[in-house]
Each structure stands twice: as C-alpha cells, then as structure tokens.
Amino acid sequence: MSFLEVRDLSLRIKGEQTRLLRSVSLSVSVGEVRGLVGESGAGKSMIGKAVLGILPRAVEVAGGEIWLDGQNLLALPVAQRRRVIGAKAALIPQDPLTALNPSRRIGPQITDRLVDILGWARNRAEARALELLEEVQIADPARVMRSYPHELSGGMRQRILIASAFAAEPKLIVADEPTTALDVTVQKQILRLIKGMQERHGTALLFVTHDLGVVSKVCQTISVLYAGLMVEDSATAAFYAGPRHAYSRALLAATPKYTDPLGSLTPVPEAVIAAVRAEVAAADGGWHG
C-alpha cells in the first residue's frame, strides 16, 4: 500500500448534486513524485485540500476514502485526523506572501509544529529549524528566525515555507503550484530546491501544477484531471512518449516545448473537449451519492 492512497474520492458543494471531484483515485509512494495536472478549476487543489483536511467549509466529501500511512483519514474524528496529518504530511503553499502569519516571527512559525504537535524540546526544535534554513540556502538563518515575514522577499519566504514543510520529516508533501506566485527568475531555483529536498528526505510528493513542462522535469508519475474526473494516470516517461487519453494528448500539444518555447501550439480541439465532457456526464450518470 502506498503512503497516500486516495480511493474513489468524490467532493461536492454542500446541498448541491454536481460533484467537484468525480470518484478520483490516485496514490503516491514514499520517494515518488506525482504530478497532478489539469486546467484551472479542474479540482487539483481540492484533492490536495482533501488530503490535508483543509477543504472549504462549503465543500463536503460525497464518497471515497483517503488512506495516509495505512489510516483512513475520513474515518477519524476531526481532532485526531488533524494530528495525524500534522505529524505525517505537510503543505508547501502556492503564495508565500500570504502563507506566513504577518504578526509572528519566522522562528516560531517553523518550530511550532515540532514543539506543540510532536512534543520536541524548544531548543531542539530551534536547532532543527536553523539546520533546515541552511539546507534551503538561507544566509544568516539566526537573523531570519527573528524576522517578521514583511522583512523578507517572496523567494526567501517560499524557502522558509519549504523548510517548514520538511521540519517534522513528514513522509508526504503536498505542493500546490509552489512556484506560480514567484518571479520567473526564482521559479527554477525553487523547483530545483523542492526536488532536491524531496530526494534527500525521501518523501512522497504530490506536485500540483498546470504546467506540463515542469512535470517532465520533476515527476515520476502523472495524473491528469478534467472537471474533477481523472482521465489519465501514467508514468511520466510513458506519458511523454504517448499519452493514453485524447485529452492528455491535446493538453501536451498545447504546452510549450522546453526545447522550443516559441514553437506553434495547438489549442485543445473542440472535438476532444466534447468527448471528455461526455465521459464526465457518463461518470455522473453511473454515480449514486
């Protein structure tokens, strides 16, 4: 069994029939990086949020299971679920500018989970935080620990959030478009940093992105989502050699090539859209929630 297994997960807005996620299944093993791609609004973030127990209040689980390290999260009482997630998983958020508390110093924002949830002694947690800040190549970590977020650049803050995510040695990291909000110049560094950290710490990484170009460099496996329906689940090499699903093929054709960024792009053809929509409708027809 993989470290993370999502089985037939369906989500919907409370009180509504249409689903945001349509019986989605995916798994990520320790050491594996899974790319989760799809257009904006496809439900990529919702999968990550469901796994981390931070679904919006308006959204409810309409079916399925989420297994983390052999425990079905959805069967646990809320408080216990949060503790399990806090100890075993972590989030690298999308926007480093809003993901740090503006009125708290950096240090405690990294060490709080270690001290409060895992019960570490404070100085051990602080030593660990310093070590991690060095690992993410932050100069003068001791000073940074005492700083407030507004004193630091966006790139610095994302490094801090990455360090913080790895602090408790979680075996699963969810990274939700971790470079989208950053300057193009720092995007590549941050990407390389996350990949390096993942390899050194041997975690499972669920990497949410809408950029297929990034997936080819970082991920071993790839899941493609359309309107909450999983249309493809392949090894990355196989995917780039020839995607199984017509929609994936069209998506790949619509992505700029790394080797030829200015080459002509084909938008997803309408026939393909119509076909995948029919699939979505068929999935809804056979579903009783």
Add this chain to the structure above:
Amino acid sequence: MRLLTTAITLFGVAVIVFFVIRVVPGNPIAMMLPPGATEADVARLTALYGLDKSIPAQFLIWLGGVLQGDFGTSITARQPVLALVLGRLPATLELSVMALLMAIVLGGMAALLGTLRRGGRTEAAIDIGNGMALSVPDFLWGLVLILGLGVFWPVFHISGRITPSLDLPFVTNFYLFESLVRLRFDLLVDIVGHMILPALALAIPLAAIIGQLLKQSLKETMHLDYVTLSRTKGYSETHVILREALPNAILPTLTLVGVQFTFLIGGTVIIERLFSYEGLGNMAIDAVINRDLPLIQGIVILFAVIFTGVNLLVDLTYAALNPRLRHG
C-alpha cells in the same frame, strides 16, 4: 507634537466649559444661602468666589491657579477642588476598568465562540444577543440589573461602593486594588459585590460591540492562507483562532475599544448616580445641580485628561501589537 496637541485640546475644553457653565442660568451663591439672606450677603459671597468679575477675567484667574496646581475651591463643599476630585477618581477608575475588562471578556468570548461555530445556530444566537445588548443603553441595563439581580433575586448590592459599617484599613481610595494587595478577600468580596452590577451595566453594550466587530474580523481572517497552513500542522480550531487569527484580527477592535472606552467612562456619570456609587460621575451631577462652578470645571478637565490618556494608550498598544508599524 503629541504633547502640544494634547495641551491645546485640554485648553479648548477648559475654555468651552468655563464659558458655557457661566452662561446657563442659575446662581450658585443664591442656592447656598438660606432663604432669608440679604442682598449684601449675596454680594459678599459673590465677591469672595470672584464671580463679580467679567467672565474672561475669571477665566484668567482660574487658569493662573490651574497652572500652579490650584483648581479653586468647591462652593458647596468648601474644600479644594483638586483634593475632592482626586479623592473620587479612584472609585470611577476602578469601576471603568472593571467594566472594560468585563466587556473584553464577555465580548471576546462571544466573538471566539461565534467564530468557532460560524454559520450555525450558535452564531445566530450570539448575533441576536449582541443585537439586544446594543439596542438598550447602559442606564436601562442598570435598571434591569437592579430589578433582576438586586430586587427580585437579590444576589448583589445595588447601592454604594462598600458596606458602610465595615472597618476599612485602606490608605488610598483604590478600594478594589488595595483589598487585593492586602489580601483582604472579605473586603474584596464586598467591594466586587457592589461593583458588579454597575460595571455590568456599563459593560454590556461595549461587550456587544466588541463581540460583533471582533467576530467579523476573525471570520475574515479565518480563510487566509496562513490560518489554513496552521490547520495542516495539526492544531485544533480553537488554537488556530487564538494564535493565528486573533493577533491579526484584533487591531480594528482595539482601536474601536479605545474610542468606546471613553464613552464608557462618560456613561459612569449616570450609572454612578443610579447605583449611588461614590465616584466622580455622581459628584459631577451634584456639582451641576448645585451650580458648583469650580467643581464642575475640575471634573470636566479631569475627564478630558483621562480621555486623551486613553487615546494615547490605545495608540501605543496598537503600535506594540502591529510589527509592521513597529518597524516603521
């Protein structure tokens, strides 16, 4: 700079009060003399208190005295105004601070509970409670409390500051504070028993304001990214609210509490009267009834000093709580 504007504010207040209370009808001298007093008696006393001079001249004399720490002599009590006023100040300060603390605790709890149970029946009940608390002014709450917890179900005192027959070891007029410091819990219970209803009457409307505003800002803060991130760390919702959301949501409430606290202090005038509580406000009403001009001036100036002091305190706290302001 701050000092200068404060000084100008206080001066302005002094000028306005000084002239207004001399323009309204009513003669303090006539009031203090027995019915059979002669014209000569009136003239003699009027001259004694300097009331025969022109109003600007009276003002200059008064201001000269104030700058040397002499606020004149009360016409009715025939004692220095400063001593009278400072003697009563502790009672009003203790009442106001107690009311403020009660408002913060009650309002804060309502806001936290409402945020924790947002969107549900509990929040709706809190909203209704806040609305009711706000639609009734403090002195009516005073009446309600007197009738409810003083008369119908007499658990608290409804008159005075302390039971008069008690032996008081106090050297200051800060009864509550001194009884705490001296560990005289017997006296403390009696004092709190006297204070609780007037303080509650003053606190209820402010508690509702704090509850509503703080809940609103907390709810807005609750879906910010750093709050969500804290949830993924394994914290309970209460912890998330208290540690992540509250410090950032509290600033607008704090500013408002500063303004509202000055209103609350203003409210002590009527509440103290209602509960026969021997504070500044009660003294102010007596002073107005008796046209005790020097005493009125002294009380008003003191209130003005308190108000500006409160505002200064709020600004300082605000800066201390907000790291972005603190670092310029």
